[in-house]
Amino acid sequence: MRLLTALAAGLAVAACASQPPPPPVAASAPRLPTAGAFDGWYGSYRTDAGDLLLVTRLGWFADLGDSTYRTVYAGASPARFSIGPGFRVPAPVAATLEFDPAGLTVTRAGRTAHASRVAMQRTDVTIPAGRATLAGTITQAEGAGPHPGIVVVHGSEPGQRYYYDFWVGLYTSLGLTVLTYDKRGQGASTGSYPGEYPTAEALGIYADDAGAALRFLAAWPGVDPNRVGFHGGSQGGWTVPLAIARHGQAAFAVLVSAPAVTVGQQGVWSDFSGGGARLPAGTPAEMNAAVRADHSGYDPAPALASLQVPALWLLGRSDRTVPTEVSVENLMALKKPNLRVELATSGHALLLNQTGLTAEDDAAPGLAPEVIASIRAWAQAQGLSSPLRGEVPPRSGGGGARRDPSAAFGGTPPAGGGAKPERA
Numbered sequence: 001m002r003l004l005t006a007l008a009a010g011l012a013v014a015a016c017a018s019q020p021p022p023p024p025v026a027a028s029a030p031r032l033p034t035a036g037a038f039d040g041w042y043g044s045y046r047t048d049a050g051d052l053l054l055v056t057r058l059g060w061f062a063d064l065g066d067s068t069y070r071t072v073y074a075g076a077s078p079a080r081f082s083i084g085p086g087f088r089v090p091a092p093v094a095a096t097l098e099f100d101p102a103g104l105t106v107t108r109a110g111r112t113a114h115a116s117r118v119a120m121q122r123t124d125v126t127i128p129a130g131r132a133t134l135a136g137t138i139t140q141a142e143g144a145g146p147h148p149g150i151v152v153v154h155g156s157e158p159g160q161r162y163y164y165d166f167w168v169g170l171y172t173s174l175g176l177t178v179l180t181y182d183k184r185g186q187g188a189s190t191g192s193y194p195g196e197y198p199t200a201e202a203l204g205i206y207a208d209d210a211g212a213a214l215r216f217l218a219a220w221p222g223v224d225p226n227r228v229g230f231h232g233g234s235q236g237g238w239t240v241p242l243a244i245a246r247h248g249q250a251a252f253a254v255l256v257s258a259p260a261v262t263v264g265q266q267g268v269w270s271d272f273s274g275g276g277a278r279l280p281a282g283t284p285a286e287m288n289a290a291v292r293a294d295h296s297g298y299d300p301a302p303a304l305a306s307l308q309v310p311a312l313w314l315l316g317r318s319d320r321t322v323p324t325e326v327s328v329e330n331l332m333a334l335k336k337p338n339l340r341v342e343l344a345t346s347g348h349a350l351l352l353n354q355t356g357l358t359a360e361d362d363a364a365p366g367l368a369p370e371v372i373a374s375i376r377a378w379a380q381a382q383g384l385s386s387p388l389r390g391e392v393p394p395r396s397g398g399g400g401a402r403r404d405p406s407a408a409f410g411g412t413p414p415a416g417g418g419a420k421p422e423r424a
Helices: 161-173 200-218 236-247 263-271 284-293 301-305 324-333 358-363 369-381
Strands: 003-008 043-047 052-055 060-063 068-074 080-083 095-100 103-108 111-117 121-129 132-140 147-153 177-181 223-233 253-256 311-316 339-344
Touching: 043 103, 043 161, 052 103, 052 161, 060 161, 121 200, 132 161, 132 200, 147 161, 147 200, 147 236, 161 177, 161 223, 177 200, 200 223, 200 236, 223 236, 236 253, 236 301, 253 369, 263 284, 284 324, 301 324, 311 324, 311 369, 324 339, 339 369
Parallel strands: 147 177, 147 223, 223 253, 253 311, 311 339
Antiparallel strands: 043 052, 043 111, 052 060, 060 068, 068 080, 080 095, 095 103, 103 111, 121 132, 132 177
16 A cells, blocks of 8 residues: 555655656646656755745655645756646646755746755664664754654555655654655665565564664654654554554654554455545445454554554545544544544545545645644644744645644544555
8 A cells, every 4th residue: 555645655645656657648748857856956945935845856846834735747947847736737837846056936826936945964874673774864853952753654665765755844844853764675775575565474574673763763863762753654554553562662653544454454445446446336334344344464453552652643534545434443442542533635645635536636736734734733732843943834725625623533433435445
């Protein structure tokens, strides 16, 4: 199961290993840039008004103020690009992005704004993890420390650290120092890749790797060792609670588009919609009954029952990979005051989406508005957030409707839903 945002996730959003071929467009329409086009430009940018803009190496542009999240297309020069009106809709051009040594100039609706690059200290590191060595990058937030820290844990893809540039940008904007790493056996990490399918053995390996990464970050200069936690997206929702149960030390956890059901239950739900390609034929009640009837595969219940640290669990209302309703039932049944469950108007990718279908993700103007708002508010409540200098509060619009107060879920689970296939 692959997560776009984090986001995305890596915003969830998390993050998809690679972008699938874009929808057919006219020959004159913008094209995807060549590989590596953003290696010199990726990072965080602050406008004169204080808005935070992000550019990722996977070629995505985000505005943390209004939740805009779009694919970036090649322009007339290596430093000039464009975004369209939807996540994977290149035309008509909605804005142009032009990079220069001083920063980024964004032109939208006839108005131009310049954004200066936010100075971040990035340090490549190697992390001992049993018989493997994980290659990672620590990105340090601005300002004097010690800062809280967060380790970004992979979803099911054979992931590398650059998949999670969005989450690095979001968390550093809140004042956290972030560690991302290549999955074992991938990128520059050594060891044997356990594979995408979440067997109990594979999840155990990933949990041990996550624990090693957290211990490494907790010892990093300028990081508060008492305020270091995890971000886990998609399959990371199985990995992170298991890592905490095995190794302790984590002070908090953020889980996005993360299953709180068995591996078999997640697969049953996914199979109903063919990967978000179609609406399922069954009713929500029928599908949820089929999910509840399955008890196969890795079961996260013991790890979830032992989870004592503050945790935010953010799920898409229309996720077609993860069974939201049953996951919420399971989480609420734990009756844990440390666990906050919130819902976003999204599918698995955390993009603004009412149906959870992939086609609606492609046309989405940005992230569901609850994604950034929920994480910001929760981090502030936990004493983790110290926003970047000059940052302004998020704006409404752009990425979709205003935040729905009912998204904070504390009782009866929502009816309906859907989920996005693939077995994680």
